[in-house]
Amino acid sequence: MTITIRKLDSTQADFQRDLHHLLAFEASTDEAIEHAVTTILHDVKARGDAAVLEYTNRFDRVNATSMQALDLPQSELKAALQAIPEAQRQALETAAQRIRVFHERQKQELNGFTYTEPDGTVLGQRVTPLDRVGIYVPGGKAAYPSSVLMNAIPAQVAGVQDIVMVVPTPDGVKNQMVLAAAAIAGVTRVLTIGGAQAVAALAYGTETIPPVDKIVGPGNAYVAAAKRRVFGVVGIDMIAGPSEILVLCDGTTDPDWVAMDLFSQAEHDELAQAILLCPDAEYIAKVEESIHKLLPDMPRKDVITKSLTDRGALIKVRDMQEACAIASDIAAEHLEISSENPQHWADQIRHAGALFLGRFSSESLGDYCCGPNHVLPTSRTARFSSPLGVYDFQKRSSILHVSEAGAQTLGKVAAELAYGEGLQAHARSAELRLK
Amino acid sequence: MTITIRKLDSTQADFQRDLHHLLAFEASTDEAIEHAVTTILHDVKARGDAAVLEYTNRFDRVNATSMQALDLPQSELKAALQAIPEAQRQALETAAQRIRVFHERQKQELNGFTYTEPDGTVLGQRVTPLDRVGIYVPGGKAAYPSSVLMNAIPAQVAGVQDIVMVVPTPDGVKNQMVLAAAAIAGVTRVLTIGGAQAVAALAYGTETIPPVDKIVGPGNAYVAAAKRRVFGVVGIDMIAGPSEILVLCDGTTDPDWVAMDLFSQAEHDELAQAILLCPDAEYIAKVEESIHKLLPDMPRKDVITKSLTDRGALIKVRDMQEACAIASDIAAEHLEISSENPQHWADQIRHAGALFLGRFSSESLGDYCCGPNHVLPTSRTARFSSPLGVYDFQKRSSILHVSEAGAQTLGKVAAELAYGEGLQAHARSAELRLK
Numbered sequence: 001m002t003i004t005i006r007k008l009d010s011t012q013a014d015f016q017r018d019l020h021h022l023l024a025f026e027a028s029t030d031e032a033i034e035h036a037v038t039t040i041l042h043d044v045k046a047r048g049d050a051a052v053l054e055y056t057n058r059f060d061r062v063n064a065t066s067m068q069a070l071d072l073p074q075s076e077l078k079a080a081l082q083a084i085p086e087a088q089r090q091a092l093e094t095a096a097q098r099i100r101v102f103h104e105r106q107k108q109e110l111n112g113f114t115y116t117e118p119d120g121t122v123l124g125q126r127v128t129p130l131d132r133v134g135i136y137v138p139g140g141k142a143a144y145p146s147s148v149l150m151n152a153i154p155a156q157v158a159g160v161q162d163i164v165m166v167v168p169t170p171d172g173v174k175n176q177m178v179l180a181a182a183a184i185a186g187v188t189r190v191l192t193i194g195g196a197q198a199v200a201a202l203a204y205g206t207e208t209i210p211p212v213d214k215i216v217g218p219g220n221a222y223v224a225a226a227k228r229r230v231f232g233v234v235g236i237d238m239i240a241g242p243s244e245i246l247v248l249c250d251g252t253t254d255p256d257w258v259a260m261d262l263f264s265q266a267e268h269d270e271l272a273q274a275i276l277l278c279p280d281a282e283y284i285a286k287v288e289e290s291i292h293k294l295l296p297d298m299p300r301k302d303v304i305t306k307s308l309t310d311r312g313a314l315i316k317v318r319d320m321q322e323a324c325a326i327a328s329d330i331a332a333e334h335l336e337i338s339s340e341n342p343q344h345w346a347d348q349i350r351h352a353g354a355l356f357l358g359r360f361s362s363e364s365l366g367d368y369c370c371g372p373n374h375v376l377p378t379s380r381t382a383r384f385s386s387p388l389g390v391y392d393f394q395k396r397s398s399i400l401h402v403s404e405a406g407a408q409t410l411g412k413v414a415a416e417l418a419y420g421e422g423l424q425a426h427a428r429s430a431e432l433r434l435k
Numbered sequence: 436m437t438i439t440i441r442k443l444d445s446t447q448a449d450f451q452r453d454l455h456h457l458l459a460f461e462a463s464t465d466e467a468i469e470h471a472v473t474t475i476l477h478d479v480k481a482r483g484d485a486a487v488l489e490y491t492n493r494f495d496r497v498n499a500t501s502m503q504a505l506d507l508p509q510s511e512l513k514a515a516l517q518a519i520p521e522a523q524r525q526a527l528e529t530a531a532q533r534i535r536v537f538h539e540r541q542k543q544e545l546n547g548f549t550y551t552e553p554d555g556t557v558l559g560q561r562v563t564p565l566d567r568v569g570i571y572v573p574g575g576k577a578a579y580p581s582s583v584l585m586n587a588i589p590a591q592v593a594g595v596q597d598i599v600m601v602v603p604t605p606d607g608v609k610n611q612m613v614l615a616a617a618a619i620a621g622v623t624r625v626l627t628i629g630g631a632q633a634v635a636a637l638a639y640g641t642e643t644i645p646p647v648d649k650i651v652g653p654g655n656a657y658v659a660a661a662k663r664r665v666f667g668v669v670g671i672d673m674i675a676g677p678s679e680i681l682v683l684c685d686g687t688t689d690p691d692w693v694a695m696d697l698f699s700q701a702e703h704d705e706l707a708q709a710i711l712l713c714p715d716a717e718y719i720a721k722v723e724e725s726i727h728k729l730l731p732d733m734p735r736k737d738v739i740t741k742s743l744t745d746r747g748a749l750i751k752v753r754d755m756q757e758a759c760a761i762a763s764d765i766a767a768e769h770l771e772i773s774s775e776n777p778q779h780w781a782d783q784i785r786h787a788g789a790l791f792l793g794r795f796s797s798e799s800l801g802d803y804c805c806g807p808n809h810v811l812p813t814s815r816t817a818r819f820s821s822p823l824g825v826y827d828f829q830k831r832s833s834i835l836h837v838s839e840a841g842a843q844t845l846g847k848v849a850a851e852l853a854y855g856e857g858l859q860a861h862a863r864s865a866e867l868r869l870k
Contacts, residue, residue: 091851102558105548113540122792123537123806125544130819131785144856177855213818232674235819239667257867263860299859342836350566354833357557360842360868361835364861368849371558372833384565384648384670386831396821398789398807400796401777407795414803416526420612421579424734425698426799432692433795 003295003305005288006313010322022313023330025241025271025379030221037196037225044200049207055197060139060170062192067208072179072190080179088177095369096149096184102371103157106390120403121410127394129159132210134202134234135187136217136227137178139168139194145181146367150374150388151217152185158393163187164212166202168194194219199226203234216375216388237388241379242271242311245363246332246352248323249287250339251280253359259290261336264364266307267300273311275330277323284314324348331382334363353382407433438730438740440723441748445757457748458765460676460706460814465656472631472660479635484642490632495574495605502643507614507625515614523612530804531584531619537806538592541825555838556845560831564594565670567645568828569637570622571652571662572613574603574629580616581802585809585823586652587620593828598622599647601637603629629654634661638669651810651823672823676814677706677746680798681767681787683758684722685774686715688794694725696771699799701742702735708746710765712758719749759783766817769798788817842868 008018043051049067057064064070081089114124135151138144148165155163165182167175169192182190191209193201199219205211214235215227227236245265247258262274278284291308295301317323324345327335331351339345342357349355353376356363367374375388402410411430418426443453478486484502492499499505516524549559570586573579583600590598600617602610604627617625626644628636634654640646649670650662662671680700682693697709713719726743730736752758759780762770766786774780777792784790788811791798802809810823837845846865853861 087851088855091848091855094848095852105550106560109546109548110544113544115540121805125541125807125822126790128785146852146856232814232816235816254867257864260860260864260867264858264864267858267860298863299857304860346834350563351830352832354835355561357834357836358838360839361837362842362864362868364853364864365837365842365845365849366833366835367861368852368865369845370556370835370837372560372835376833377830379667381667381670382830382832384830387560387833389560389831391826395786395812395817395819396824397787397817398801398811398822399781399792400789400801400805400807401792402796402800402805404795407797407800410800410804413526413529414800416522417530417581417803418799420523420526421581422734423699423702425695425702425739426802428733429692429695429699429797429799432689432695433797 003291003308005291005308007284007316008313009316010318010326019326022311023380033221033225037222037229040196041200041226041229044197044206045204052193052197052201052206055195056193059195060168062169062172067206070192071208072192077179077183077187077190080176081183084176084180089180091369092145092149092177092181092184095146096153098369098371099149099153099373100157103154103390106154107157110391110394112396114399117406119405119409121406122399122401124399126397126399128397130213130393130395131160132162132164132212133160133393134212134215135163135165136198136215136219136223137165137167138219139175140170143175143178145175145177146374147218148178148181148187149185152182152187154373154388154390155393156186158390160393162189162212164189164191164202164209166191166193166198168192168198194223196222196226199223199230203230214393216392237375237392238377238381238385242273243268244273244333244378245336246275246277246327246330246334247336247338248277248320248327248345249283250320251278251283252340253338255283255286255290256294257359257362258287258338259294261362262291262308262312263294263298263304264362265334266304266312267298270303270306271311272307274308275313275315277315277317277326279317279319279323281316284316288314320345321348327352331380333376333378333382334366336361336363351382353377353387408435438726438743440726440743442719442751443748444751445753445761454761457746458815468656468660472657472664475631476635476661476664479632479641480639487628487632487636487641490630491603491628494630495603497604497607502641505627506643507627512614512618512622512625515611516618519611519615524615526804527580527584527612527616527619530581531588533804533806534584534588535592538589538825541589542592545826545829547831549834552841554840554844556841557834557836559834561834562829562831565648565828565830566595567597567599567647568595569647569650570598570600571633571650571654571658572600572602573654574610575605578610578613580610580612581809582653583613583616583622584620587617587622589808589823589825590828591621593825595828597624597647599624599626599637599644601626601628601633603627603633629658631657631661634658634665638665649828651827672810672827673812673816673820677708678703679708679768679813680771681710681712681762681765681769682771682773683712683755683762683780684718685755686713686718687775688773690718690721690725691729692794692797693722693773694729696797697726697743697747698729698733698739699797700769701739701747702733705738705741706746707742709743710748710750712750712752712761714752714754714758716751719751723749755780756783762787766815768811768813768817769801771796771798786817788812788822843870
């Protein structure tokens with residue numbers, strides 16, 4: 001097993017161009033997928049349960065005769081929680097507890113406000129939970145119980161009453177750890193449906209499935225296309241790109257640790273991206289040695305090799321200061337600052353989905369159980385978006401209670417501006433309130 | 436001028452179906468527009484300034500020879516502020532000041548947090564502003580200075596350094612009130628470009644225009660299509676549907692006021708929606724009389740008539756309680772509760788973009804100068820989204836600083852779950868940190 005990883009040096013003339021090329025990723029849109037999804041969405045919207053049932057039987061190779069057969073009772077979730085090994089159950093519960101604590105802090109931050117002006121006018125902002133959300137959980141091989149916790153717990157903490165999870169069960173195989181996680185995370189209903197048909201059922205509703213207000217969670221290309229299409233009818237979380245890790249290291253961390261951290265991202269899929277930024281050429285060489293040494297023992301070494309070869313890089317920078325500037329530009333999903341005094345460098349980072357500070361903060365700890373969410377902005381979108389959080393399951397409403405006295409002063413200002421914009425009914429509506 | 440407004444009664448058998456029909460609105464996608472926008476986006480991405488210049492000269496019928504000619508100096512904004520009538524300038528400044536105060540409150544609410552666990556692990560969330568945003572302001576007839584204030588001030592309060600406004604100037608005509616508003620709102624650069632070419636320039640950047648992180652603001656069908664397309668490369672605010680007002684009245688408000696409030700929404704455009712919910716049939720008749728009486732004097736009576744006829748309704752409900760349930764279902768952009776003790780009814784409303792409480796709180800006051808934002812979720816999206824705010828110009832990053840002791844307990848939990856998901860490098864990365 002040999003592997004060649006791209007090496008870049010920030011002092012080279014073409015560095016900016018090479019870096020840009022390395023980061024470039026454009027999600028391709030597949031016309032066949034778009035077409036299939038459009039058909040499925042229309043069909044489920046028009047025919048409801050019957051269409052969902054047909055597609056599920058066909059795509060997941062099952063033989064359900066009614067929607068009821070695809071609707072898991074809570075007792076089955078509880079049974080799964082009892083059925084999994086004790087160590088797994090405890091790990092899930094510990095992770096859930098820590099995720100809940102972190103997200104409770106998020107909730108405390110956003111309470112809304114009101115203030116009263118001297119003339120009695122009250123202005124404010126109200127924060128309330130969404131009524132009902134849908135959580136998409138992939139089935140089959142890449143079934144991630146941690147994803148159930150990370151998507152459902154913030155919704156539950158936000159106060160969402162109905163948390164509907166959909167998870168396909170190809171060939172009828174149910175993942176017990178996923179169902180156990182649903183039991184722990186407070187999911188209120190589980191439907192064993194998936195694909196675009198599940199997204200359509202959640203967005204439009206059917207005879208047996210009430211429509212939700214927002215759909216979150218990862219999925220394949222069909223699910224992503226369907227989510228894009230129903231956006232507006234319901235809210236959606238972001239459409240995630242391939243996962244990324246950027247390790248910023250001053251050369252003081254065990255190179256094996258850094259190599260394994262790069263692997264932990266690269267093993268996700270062949271498009272995942274793992275990059276090291278370091279000012280120390282000798283240290284970079286050591287990390288490379290560790291990569292060669294550790295790779296052969298990795299069960300997912302084929303994926304890791306492809307990912308690191310195609311999209312990975314070891315980048316020599318002038319100094320840590322420059323590393324921070326480059327990292328801000330990259331705006332990575334996961335940024336590890338594996339160095340002495342990591343807070344000093346963190347203060348210079350303008351954009352990142354999550355910052356892992358210090359050499360003990362491996363991304364894997366955050367992926368599962370530290371508490372913060374593992375659903376993070378990818379593909380440089382950390383420049384303008386945030387980790388999934390309680391706030392994604394709440395919405396704000398403005399409150400305006402204008403007093404009679406307030407209407408006198410505000411009415412004149414509003415009328416002046418409304419006439420200036422040629423909106424005379426706006427102006428008259430304000431003026432009617434003047435004494 | 437005669438007008439016939441649809442009347443519904445919640446006790447009728449077909450009420451739910453009729454209400455659903457009334458609210459149904461599907462934005463049509465025009466293939467010709469989609470195609471034109473795709474071409475323009477590709478062209479600006481490939482050719483930069485040259486393409487922007489060509490499209491601007493063609494579509495806006497101007498003769499600019501360089502991008503510099505489309506780049507307004509700050510002195511021109513300041514001159515506009517001096518040139519407009521004193522009353523307009525004062526109204527803009529009063530509105531801006533009040534909008535700033537409200538949005539400062541929003542900012543105070545979101546400061547981020549950190550907490551330290553007994554083993555020294557620090558977890559938290561950081562809130563930072565976006566670097567650079569673009570604000571689209573329509574030019575020509577429907578030029579709204581209030582929109583400049585409502586979009587730019589939250590960005591400025593959030594701490595965004597570069598606020599780039601684009602506003603087309605068809606036939607070279609500049610709206611002085613719009614430029615004055617830009618001066619007041621702290622816009623850092625104004626480019627007189629518009630359409631899909633302006634959206635492309637902001638999203639991809641050109642030789643003279645650096646790419647922004649997010650684009651907000653209203654626009655025509657070309658602008659909306661372009662924003663949808665660049666979403667992901669940059670953030671966008673929502674794609675707004677037609678504006679809506681829902682008045683919930685107990686029959687104690689002057690019917691002229693309610694009629695004019697319905698007009699103030701209906702005059703926006705022919706697709707706008709104005710609906711009254713009231714338990715008192717006699718009062719509804721009075722509002723109808725007021726509509727007939729007041730309509731002939733409205734300069735925009737043609738638009739109002741078309742809007743009220745096609746999409747308006749006067750709905751008789753059983754009682755205020757039922758009105759609140761229906762209003763929650765409608766999830767209106769603007770909800771006026773024009774009644775005695777409006778807070779009592781507001782507490783029963785689950786979804787609305789903005790709640791206007793009491794009969795002095797006309798929507799027009801909120802549109803211009805109360806302080807809360809006038810960019811609000813339309814088309815029932817208030818079920819899951821919020822008014823434009825400071826939070827739209829900030830993003831959160833998670834902070835994870837795991838101590839050596841923390842890595843010991845968290846590492847075992849993470850490894851257990853990672854092995855359960857078949858992600859061995861994740862598990863090894865956690866285990867390497869175990870002593």
